[in-house]
Every structure is written in structure tokens, then in C-alpha cells.
Amino acid sequence: MFLNRMPRWEVLGEEALATVERGWERLAREIGIRFDHPRALRLFAEAGQTVEGDRVRFDPDFLREAARLAPSQFEIRARNPQRSIIVGGDHMVFAATNGAPFVCEGSHRRDGTMADVEKLLMLTQLTDTIDTPGRNIVEPSDVPLDVRHLVRALAATRLTDRVWSGEVSSEGKAQDCLRIADIIHGGRSAIEERPVLLANINVNSPLHFDVSMLEGLLTYADAGQAIIVTPFLLMGAMAPVTVAAALAQQTVEALAGIALVQLVRPGTPSVLGSFLAATDMQSGSPSFGGPESAIGLAASGQIARRFGLPWRSGGGTLTASHVVDYQAGYEAFNTLSAAFLAGANLCWQSAGWVAGGLGVSFEKFIADCELLDLLHHQFSPVEFDEASLAFGAYEEIGDAGHFFGVTHTLERFRDCFWRPTVATTENYDRWTKGGSHDYSTRAAKRCQELLESYTPPPLEGAVEEELIDFVERRAAELRDPIQVRR
Amino acid sequence: MFLNRMPRWEVLGEEALATVERGWERLAREIGIRFDHPRALRLFAEAGQTVEGDRVRFDPDFLREAARLAPSQFEIRARNPQRSIIVGGDHMVFAATNGAPFVCEGSHRRDGTMADVEKLLMLTQLTDTIDTPGRNIVEPSDVPLDVRHLVRALAATRLTDRVWSGEVSSEGKAQDCLRIADIIHGGRSAIEERPVLLANINVNSPLHFDVSMLEGLLTYADAGQAIIVTPFLLMGAMAPVTVAAALAQQTVEALAGIALVQLVRPGTPSVLGSFLAATDMQSGSPSFGGPESAIGLAASGQIARRFGLPWRSGGGTLTASHVVDYQAGYEAFNTLSAAFLAGANLCWQSAGWVAGGLGVSFEKFIADCELLDLLHHQFSPVEFDEASLAFGAYEEIGDAGHFFGVTHTLERFRDCFWRPTVATTENYDRWTKGGSHDYSTRAAKRCQELLESYTPPPLEGAVEEELIDFVERRAAELRDPIQVRR
Numbered sequence: 001m002f003l004n005r006m007p008r009w010e011v012l013g014e015e016a017l018a019t020v021e022r023g024w025e026r027l028a029r030e031i032g033i034r035f036d037h038p039r040a041l042r043l044f045a046e047a048g049q050t051v052e053g054d055r056v057r058f059d060p061d062f063l064r065e066a067a068r069l070a071p072s073q074f075e076i077r078a079r080n081p082q083r084s085i086i087v088g089g090d091h092m093v094f095a096a097t098n099g100a101p102f103v104c105e106g107s108h109r110r111d112g113t114m115a116d117v118e119k120l121l122m123l124t125q126l127t128d129t130i131d132t133p134g135r136n137i138v139e140p141s142d143v144p145l146d147v148r149h150l151v152r153a154l155a156a157t158r159l160t161d162r163v164w165s166g167e168v169s170s171e172g173k174a175q176d177c178l179r180i181a182d183i184i185h186g187g188r189s190a191i192e193e194r195p196v197l198l199a200n201i202n203v204n205s206p207l208h209f210d211v212s213m214l215e216g217l218l219t220y221a222d223a224g225q226a227i228i229v230t231p232f233l234l235m236g237a238m239a240p241v242t243v244a245a246a247l248a249q250q251t252v253e254a255l256a257g258i259a260l261v262q263l264v265r266p267g268t269p270s271v272l273g274s275f276l277a278a279t280d281m282q283s284g285s286p287s288f289g290g291p292e293s294a295i296g297l298a299a300s301g302q303i304a305r306r307f308g309l310p311w312r313s314g315g316g317t318l319t320a321s322h323v324v325d326y327q328a329g330y331e332a333f334n335t336l337s338a339a340f341l342a343g344a345n346l347c348w349q350s351a352g353w354v355a356g357g358l359g360v361s362f363e364k365f366i367a368d369c370e371l372l373d374l375l376h377h378q379f380s381p382v383e384f385d386e387a388s389l390a391f392g393a394y395e396e397i398g399d400a401g402h403f404f405g406v407t408h409t410l411e412r413f414r415d416c417f418w419r420p421t422v423a424t425t426e427n428y429d430r431w432t433k434g435g436s437h438d439y440s441t442r443a444a445k446r447c448q449e450l451l452e453s454y455t456p457p458p459l460e461g462a463v464e465e466e467l468i469d470f471v472e473r474r475a476a477e478l479r480d481p482i483q484v485r486r
Numbered sequence: 487m488f489l490n491r492m493p494r495w496e497v498l499g500e501e502a503l504a505t506v507e508r509g510w511e512r513l514a515r516e517i518g519i520r521f522d523h524p525r526a527l528r529l530f531a532e533a534g535q536t537v538e539g540d541r542v543r544f545d546p547d548f549l550r551e552a553a554r555l556a557p558s559q560f561e562i563r564a565r566n567p568q569r570s571i572i573v574g575g576d577h578m579v580f581a582a583t584n585g586a587p588f589v590c591e592g593s594h595r596r597d598g599t600m601a602d603v604e605k606l607l608m609l610t611q612l613t614d615t616i617d618t619p620g621r622n623i624v625e626p627s628d629v630p631l632d633v634r635h636l637v638r639a640l641a642a643t644r645l646t647d648r649v650w651s652g653e654v655s656s657e658g659k660a661q662d663c664l665r666i667a668d669i670i671h672g673g674r675s676a677i678e679e680r681p682v683l684l685a686n687i688n689v690n691s692p693l694h695f696d697v698s699m700l701e702g703l704l705t706y707a708d709a710g711q712a713i714i715v716t717p718f719l720l721m722g723a724m725a726p727v728t729v730a731a732a733l734a735q736q737t738v739e740a741l742a743g744i745a746l747v748q749l750v751r752p753g754t755p756s757v758l759g760s761f762l763a764a765t766d767m768q769s770g771s772p773s774f775g776g777p778e779s780a781i782g783l784a785a786s787g788q789i790a791r792r793f794g795l796p797w798r799s800g801g802g803t804l805t806a807s808h809v810v811d812y813q814a815g816y817e818a819f820n821t822l823s824a825a826f827l828a829g830a831n832l833c834w835q836s837a838g839w840v841a842g843g844l845g846v847s848f849e850k851f852i853a854d855c856e857l858l859d860l861l862h863h864q865f866s867p868v869e870f871d872e873a874s875l876a877f878g879a880y881e882e883i884g885d886a887g888h889f890f891g892v893t894h895t896l897e898r899f900r901d902c903f904w905r906p907t908v909a910t911t912e913n914y915d916r917w918t919k920g921g922s923h924d925y926s927t928r929a930a931k932r933c934q935e936l937l938e939s940y941t942p943p944p945l946e947g948a949v950e951e952e953l954i955d956f957v958e959r960r961a962a963e964l965r966d967p968i969q970v971r972r
Contacts, residue, residue, distance in 0.1 A: 009495045009827065016870035023875040031880045102914075107922040109914055206883065237888045240876035241895050241902035243868045248875055278903040280911040284890070287911045291864035291904045320911045326853050326925040327909045329815020334860070337823065341495065355914060367812050374820070378777035382729045384502035389509040389734055390726035394517045397692065402723045404770070409727050416727035417764040418777045423813045425766040425773045425806045428588075428595055428841060436593040438811040 001131070003090045006379045009341035011298045016244070020303060023248025024255070025060040032057035033207045033256045037214035043263040058256065066259035067307040070270040074310075076226050077196045079184050080161035080457060085131050087226065087271060088310040092339075093346045094372055095134040095165070096124050097316065097353035097360055098200075103138060104359035106440075107323055112138035112360065117152060120352065121159040122454045123365055123447070129372035130351055135165035135200065137352065138360045144480040149173045150471045153180045154484065157467060161457035165198040166225065168216025174199070176474055178223050183466050192224045195269055200312075200348070202275075203231040203253045205238040209260075217257065221264035228312045228346065229257030230273025234286045235296075237279045243296045250274055251303055258309070271346055272307065274300035275314030286356050288318035289331025294338040301342030313339035316349025317368040320356045324363045324440040328354065332364075336371055340379050363443040366450070370422050370443075377418040422446050487617070489576045492865045495827035497784045502730070506789060509734025510741070511546040518543035519693045519742045523700035529749040544742065552745035553793040556756040560796075562712050563682045565670050566647035566943060571617050573712065573757060574796040578825075579832045580858055581620040581651070582610050583802065583839035583846055584686075589624060590845035592926075593809055598624035598846065603638060606838065607645040608940045609851055609933070615858035616837055618684065621651035623838065624846045630966040635659045636957045639666045640970065643953060647943035651684040652711065654702025660685070662960055664709050669952050678710045681755055686798075686834065688761075689717040689739045691724035695746075703743065707750035714798045714832065715743030716759025720772050721782075723765050729782045736760055737789055744795070757832055758793065760786035761800030772842050774804035775817025780824040787828030799825035802835030803854040806842045810849045810926035814840065818850075822857055826865050849929040852936070856908050856929075863904040908932050 012020070032055045035041055041051050050057040073088025085093045102109045103116050120137040124130050133156055136148070143151050149167035156164040157180065166177035177197065182188050185196045199220040204210045209217070220227055231253040233239040239246040251272075258270040276296035280287045287293075297313050304311030316339070317332035332353075339347050349357070350372060352365035382388075393408040403409050409416075422442050424431060437445075468484045475482045498506070518541045521527055527537050536543040559574025571579045588595045589602050606623040610616050619642055622634070629637050635653035642650040643666065652663035663683065668674050671682045685706040690696045695703070706713055717739040719725040725732040737758075744756040762782035766773045773779075783799050790797030802825070803818035818839075825833050835843070836858060838851035868874075879894040889895050895902075908928050910917060923931075954970045961968045 007496060010493060012870070019870040019872075019875065023877070026875075026877060027880060034885070107918075107924075206880070206887070206889070236895060236899070236902065237890065240879045240889050240892070241898050242874040242876055244870045244874035245876040245879070280905065281899040281903060282905070283911060285911040285913060287903070287906075290906075291860055292868070294864055295868060320909070321925065322910075322914060322917055322922070323924050324812045326810050326812065326815035326929075329812035330819040330857055330860075331909070333816040333819040334823070334864075337820070341827075356911070358914070371816055374777055374816075378780055378820075382778070382781060384498070384505040384730045386505075388728040388730035389505065389512075390728055390731040391509070391512060393726045393731070394513060394692070399520070401692070403692070403726050404723065406726070409722060412727050413722070413767040416722070417767065417773070419766065419768070420776075423806070423817070424808075425769060425771040425842075427771060428808060428844070431808055432593075436808070438593075438809050439807065439813040440811060443812075
């Protein structure tokens with residue numbers, strides 16, 4: 001797992017932090033948040049908060065106290081203990097992009113399929129830089145809607161040995177995912193004791209949790225799984241056009257969701273989520289990787305740390321571009337480096353995102369993994385000891401013009417610098433002889449090579465049988481029977 | 487001019503800084519630096535430093551004292567006072583890429599020409615993000631070598647009203663550039679009093695200043711112009727493979743050059759330069775935009791500030807890619823954002839660089855200007871006042887789902903977010919209808935549009951005549967007569 005031991009870039013001064021605090025406290029007290037679920041309203045009322053209809057107005061101190069009940073760091077177990085993840089502190093967890101309906105190939109776009117889901121899961125398993133596939137890297141349009149969660153969870157379990165994320169859009173789907181996790185991890189009480197699933201709850205911003213998200217939140221909280229509460233804020237649309245307001249809103253929304261988790265089951269792992277992008281105010285389209293988003297994300301990390309909560313940054317490697325071009329490179333880098341500079345604990349949407357999140361791209365998945373690898377190195381402190389000063393090298397070269405042959409270099413040349421897999425350092429002649437391929441073309445080639453090297457992680461036959469039986473039985477109950485490939 | 491008022495990202499702790507200090511002091515005392523110029527050696531000897539042959543060993547305190555003589559902030563006058571630049575403090579100055587022999591167009595490469603130089607100067611004049619063309623954005627292969635500096639300086643003067651950079655590779659060429667500056671700015675004593683030229687001196691690292699660079703340094707120092715001393719370090723080639731050693735070497739090389747400037751003329755504006763890239767140790771080719779380079783650059787800013795010296799970061803928007811692709815986007819962004827995070831005062835090579843600096847690309851010039859514009863916004867603090875919390879907007883929307891129509895948005899929507907010129911936020915249908923163009927294609931189109939909008943800045947007829955007469959006379963003296971277009 002990657003540990004970010006570089007200094008944090010703290011973009012907000014005390015005055016700005018105080019302004020955000022004043023903002024979220026006032027929203028909590030005076031505007032409140034709507035919850036479309038009677039159990040949520042009852043729990044808040046019992047906790048002494050002001051409930052009127054579906055609206056809850058909060059005492060800010062109640063929200064602060066609730067945040068304190070959540071652990072500042074926790075583990076989520078994977079079926080391969082080597083792949084378990086730690087959320088919090090200096091640890092950074094990286095997830096693949098999630099939720100795209102389309103696959104973008106070059107400038108062409110098509111519906112995602114289960115075959116795409118499987119390939120993307122295989123890539124996730126193969127890379128060292130992505131820790132979790134998340135919930136659904138792409139929507140499989142060829143699988144009936146009712147049973148997608150079953151098919152996806154089964155595929156994530158069979159094709160990877162990593163932590164995955166449960167379906168949150170209804171109680172039934174959440175229960176199915178928990179049941180699959182039970183089968184793998186030795187029963188419900190075992191997973192309640194030590195969580196094995198992530199569940200990402202998107203707030204219906206502004207200031208609203210809908211019934212389906214609340215069913216997910218309550219179900220996973222009952223089971224003690226790790227819950228991320230993420231206000232999904234396109235500034236200008238779901239939040240005002242100012243970063244200060246967006247941060248205040250994000251804070252109160254996330255704290256309210258986390259407070260509900262803690263009322264259900266105190267101590268349940270909870271993550272303050274952020275997804276801050278701006279709206280292009282001429283077209284109404286979202287834009288990604290811009291300055292407001294980068295600063296907003298960096299500030300979010302500072303805010304989360306004040307509550308002692310692990311922080312999810314969104315994203316990731318976001319871009320509005322439809323192809324893997326210069327724009328995709330700089331927008332992805334700006335979003336991702338903000339997460340590193342601000343010390344995100346969970347980086348959602350970290351590989352494959354294109355087209356404002358409507359598309360997933362195989363080339364960009366590979367490209368983004370290279371960015372992650374680069375930033376893993378960049379945020380690992382370099383040595384500053386006596387040997388690193390290489391004084392002997394200067395004595396050794398005399399008046400020679402270069403350090404290629406000195407002992408200090410020969411001892412270190414294999415791993416002294418980060419080396420990209422796809423990016424080129426070839427000179428023009430070599431690059432031309434190789435076909436003058438741009439980065440995107442090379443990434444597509446690398447993707448093929450990687451996929452050819454895939455072997456599934458071992459899974460005990462009896463467990464696999466039980467999983468398949470469960471999925472087939474549930475699909476039949478849901479009246480969309482499926483036959484799973486054995 | 488852009489002011490970077492965001493907090494600096496300080497990557498080195500006190501211990502690492504002390505290690506670098508120990509390193510440069512030991513290089514200064516025990517290894518020393520070679521100077522291929524008798525005047526330099528004499529000046530150092532007179533100042534009490536140890537001179538043996540062409541090698542000078544330094545008392546570190548002498549170098550520190552010399553650095554103190556240089557101003558921490560200064561102005562360089564442009565012929566249009568609106569375009570004068572301030573170097574130091576929170577100011578950031580951006581220069582176009584410099585020194586490329588080739589022009590890269592798509593995946594094709596060709597020799598640069600004077601027509602390219604002119605177009606790139608026009609772009610520099612047109613953009614708000616680049617403050618200076620520097621010395622030579624591209625080498626004009628169709629102009630004889632002896633007179634290129636004349637033709638270039640004249641073109642920079644006629645096609646832009648910005649500060650430009652003088653030729654440094656011989657005393658004669660430097661004097662010619664000073665004479666051109668004299669003509670524009672009212673005579674030698676006027677420019678000695680208030681500098682009008684930049685001169686970038688590349689150290690022949692490791693630990694060596696050659697005669698041609700020293701002629702340039704001495705000539706511009708005599709004239710009190712602003713001198714940047716830049717160790718050009720490809721780690722693994724001109725410096726050891728460790729960041730600590732590269733920083734120590736960079737420090738002693740830059741301080742030695744600046745000390746020489748201060749011996750010639752105390753108080754002459756001097757800039758600590760850095761250009762840190764890594765070598766691909768398998769191919770021997772330079773690589774750009776990688777982690778070692780980004781961290782090294784960020785650390786360089788910290789070091790320069792300890793000496794109270796303005797700092798030049800190199801670069802810029804560096805990349806090893808031959809085309810304007812994903813690699814070019816992220817490598818450029820990583821180099822450039824390191825300069826912003828570390829508060830560079832001069833950002834050399836900030837627009838147009840491709841192919842490891844061997845090429846200039848018109849598309850990338852445009853693309854990099856967009857990155858600069860983005861980062862100008864990102865590093866301008868956003869407001870955190872009561873109005874920015876937009877409380878009224880929350881009262882106004884009630885249970886509506888978005889903020890598009892609220893007063894707070896309507897008052898701010900025109901300029902609340904940064905808007906790119908070339909990057910797209912179009913949805914897939916719109917983007918497809920527009921031709922499915924990638925970023926590079928759109929940048930080329932934008933370049934054409936910009937060039938068509940060019941008008942030359944006014945220049946007094948008599949001054950222009952005098953400049954042309956001087957250039958034609960000097961060219962004739964140099965036995966490469968030219969006829970300048972009037």
C-alpha cells in the first residue's frame with residue numbers, strides 16, 4: 001500500500017477555515033438537510049435534533065461529536081490478506097473509475113458490456129497501482145438491471161482478490177452484496193467484526209439524501225461496513241459558484257451522513273467524501289481538472305483532517321475530454337496531484353475516466369496507472385544522507401564531463417529514477433522507426449499485453465460454487481434468471 | 487504580471503536542507519569550479535579565493551556574502567512600460583521555450599526558419615500568459631550563424647514590445663545585443679541604471695564555466711543587466727543520480743556564477759537558475775516531467791529563498807514527447823506546477839517545448855499557454871468572505887435541485903470559474919458534430935486564429951530605422967550582409 005509521507009499543501013489559512021466553519025454550522029442550524037427515510041428521521045429526532053417533515057436541522061456540536069465516534073484509521077479486509085487496505089493516516093487507496101455507461105475507444109463510443117467489466121476487473125487485478133475496482137467500473141448494458149449487482153460482485157470476487165465496493169441503491173441489493181461478502185469471509189458476524197466492503201453513498205446535493213441512498217447507508221451501517229459519504233458537487237449546479245460555499249455545503253452534507261451512520265452503529269468506519277467540479281456556465285456541462293476543483297479538493301483534505309476523519313478525494317483522474325489527449329493528461333494530473341498534495345486517503349475514479357465520467361477508456365486506464373505510479377514515486381521522500389551527496393563521484397570524475405561511469409552511478413543506475421512503461425524518452429529517429437505512435441496508441445498496445453498476462457487469483461472451489469449458487473438463486477428470485485460460467 | 491499568493495509547498499525539512507548545505511560547501515571548498523577566462527580567475531584571486539590553474543576553490547561564506555549583494559527583487563524595463571517585468575518576491579515571469587533547432591508539426595519534424603521565429607514572436611506578443619520570448623524560441627536555420635543574434639534581437643524588438651533576452655555565447659554578440667537595447671532605451675547609461683535585458687548563462691556542468699558563457703556573463707555584468715546563472719543538470723549525466731547531490735551541485739555552481747557577477751558589478755540583478763531533469767539510464771536519453779525533477783525543482787525554490795535570491799525554474803512545460811499528447815500534457819503539467827508550488831520567479835521554457843527541447847511545436851505553444859492560464863487562476867487565492875458562503879442562495883432555492891437561477895449565481899456566472907480556450911467541455915454529440923477533434927488539432931486551429939489577429943506594437947520610425955541600420959552595418963562587418971525588410 002502506498003504511504004504519502006510528503007508534507008501536505010495547506011491551501012486554507014485559519015481565517016478561510018473559520019469562514020467555512022461558520023458556513024456549514026449555519027447551514028446545519030438554519031437550513032438543515034432532507035432525509036427521505038423514516039428510520040433516519042426517527043434516529044435524528046431521538047438524538048435531539050430538530051425534525052420537521054423530512055427536514056432535519058442540526059446542532060453543529062452534535063455533528064462534531066458524531067464524527068468523533070468514527071475511527072480515524074481502519075482496515076478493510078480483502079479475500080487475499082495481502083490486498084487488504086488501510087484507510088486513514090498517510091495511507092492512500094486508489095480505486096478505478098466508476099459508474100460510466102459507455103466505453104470510449106479512440107473517438108468512438110459504445111455501450112459498456114459485461115465483457116468490458118471483466119476486462120477492467122482483470123486490469124485492476126494486474127496493476128500495482130489500483131487497490132480496488134470499486135463498485136462498477138462500467139455499466140454492463142447486456143445484463144438485466146435487477147441482477148447487475150449480483151453479476152458484478154461475483155465477477156469482482158472471482159477475477160480479483162481485492163476489496164470491492166457494495167451496491168448502495170436499495171436495501172435488497174445491499175443485502176445481496178453483504179451475503180456474497182459473508183460467503184467469502186466466513187459469515188456475517190466475521191464481517192461485522194472486521195469490515196470487508198466499501199460502500200459509497202452519494203448525497204443528492206444540495207442538502208438531500210434520497211431513499212435509495214439511505215437504504216444503502218442504513219444497510220451497510222447495520223453491518224458495520226466502511227461507508228463513504230460523498231456530496232457530488234458540480235459548483236454552479238448542485239452547489240453555489242463559490243468554493244467557500246461548496247466546501248461549507250460539502251462539510252455539512254458529509255457530516256450529516258456520517259452522523260446517521262454513527263447513530264446506527266457507533267464506531268462504524270466512515271469517510272468524508274468530496275467530489276468538487278465546476279460547471280461550464282455557458283453550456284451547463286461539467287468541467288474537470290480546473291483550478292477551482294483542484295483548490296477545493298486540496299482544501300477538503302484540510303477540513304477532513306480537522307474532524308479526524310479519513311478523506312475521500314474525487315477524483316482521481318478526471319477529464320472532460322473524450323479521448324486520451326493533452327487535455328486528458330493535464331486535467332487528470334491536476335485532479336490527481338491535488339489529491340496527493342492534500343493527502344487523500346481514498347482516491348476514487350483514479351483510472352479510466354473520460355468524457356466527464358460518462359465513458360471509460362482502456363487506454364486511459366493504462367495511462368492513469370502510469371500517472372499513479374509517477375505520483376507514488378513523487379510523494380515518497382527521497383534520501384538526503386551523506387551517501388546521497390555523492391562526494392566520491394566528484395573526486396572520481398575529475399575533469400570528465402559526465403557521471404555515467406562513476407561508482408556512485410553504477411551502484412544505483414537500475415532504480416535511481418522512476419521509469420515510465422508507456423511514456424517515451426526515445427529520440428526522434430527511434431520513435432519514427434517505431435511507428436511515430438502517440439501515447440494513446442502505445443497505451444492501447446500495453447493494455448493488450450497486460451490482459452494477455454492475466455491469470456485469475458486462486459479461489460477455493462467450494463466457496464466459488466456457493467457464490468455461484470447464491471447468485472443464480474437470487475437472480476431466479478428476481479425473475480431475471482442467469483447462468484453463470486463455471 | 488502574475489503574483490503567486492498561494493502558500494509554498496516546502497518539500498525539504500531542516501535536516502535535508504542542512505545536508506544540501508553540507509554538500510555544496512564541501513564542493514566549494516574541496517573540489518572547486520573551473521573557469522575558462524583569465525578575468526574571472528583574477529577577480530576570484532583578488533577576492534581571496536584559492537585559484538589553481540583554471541580551478542577556483544571557494545570559502546562558502548564568500549559565496550554567501552556575494553549572494554547577499556544581489557537584490558532580492560528587481561525590475562526589467564520593456565520598451566512598452568506596461569510590459570516591464572518584476573523578478574523576485576511573489577512575482578512570476580514566464581518565458582517561451584528557447585533553443586530548439588527543430589519545428590515539430592504533428593509527427594513530422596523539420597529545421598526551424600526565421601519565418602517560424604517571427605510567428606512565435608507574434609504569438610508571444612499576442613498571449614497574456616507569456617511575459618518574454620527569451621532569446622531564441624527556435625533556431626532559424628536559414629539565417630547565417632554569425633548574424634542570427636542580430637536578426638533575432640531585431641525581430642524580438644519589432645514584433646513584440648516585451649523584454650527579451652540577450653545573446654550570451656560571445657562578447658561580440660553580447661555587445662551587439664546591448665547596442666540594440668541602447669538604441670531602444672536611450673543609451674548605455676540609461677540601461678546600466680535600470681536593466682532592460684535578461685541574460686541566461688548555462689553552466690557547463692559539472693562544475694565548469696566555459697569561455698563563451700563567461701564572455702557573456704562578464705559583458706552583461708559590466709552593463710548591469712539581469713543575469714540568470716543556470717546549472718543545466720540532467721541527473722545521471724551532468725550530475726550524480728541523486729537529488730541531494732544535484733541540489734548541492736546546482737547551488738554551488740549558481741552561487742559561484744552569481745559571485746562572479748557581483749565581483750564585476752556589485753548589486754547587479756542575479757537569479758539562481760535551476761534545470762533539473764533525469765536521464766533514462768537504459769537509453770541515456772533525458773526524461774522530463776518525472777518525480778525526481780519535480781521534487782528537485784520544488785526543493786530548488788526553498789534553497790534559493792534561503793539565499794534571498796530570485797529563482798528561475800526550468801521549466802516550464804517540459805516533455806520528452808514528440809507530439810502534443812497525453813504524455814506531453816502530464817509531463818508539462820508536472821514540471822510547471824512544481825514551479826508554481828515552489829514559487830518560481832522566472833519560468834523559462836514555459837510554452838512550446840517538445841521532444842526533450844529539440845523541438846518547438848506551435849500547437850504546444852498554444853496548449854502550454856492554456857496551462858499557464860489555468861495555473862494563474864489556481865494560484866490566485868479565492869475569496870472566503872461572508873458573501874462567498876452564499877447563504878441567501880440556500881434560502882432562495884428551497885427544495886429545488888440546482889443553483890443555476892439563483893441571484894448569487896446570476897451575479898457571478900460570467901467569471902466565477904476559469905474557462906479554457908482550447909480544452910473542450912462539449913458533450914459527445916456536440917463534440918462529434920464538430921469533427922471529433924483532439925486537443926492538438928484544436929490547438930493548431932486556435933494558433934491560426936491568433937496569428938491572424940496579430941498587429942505589430944507601435945515603434946517610433948526613427949528608432950526602427952536606427953535599429954535596422956545598425957543591424958545591417960554589423961552584418962556587413964561580420965561578412966554576412968543582410969537586407970532587413972522595412
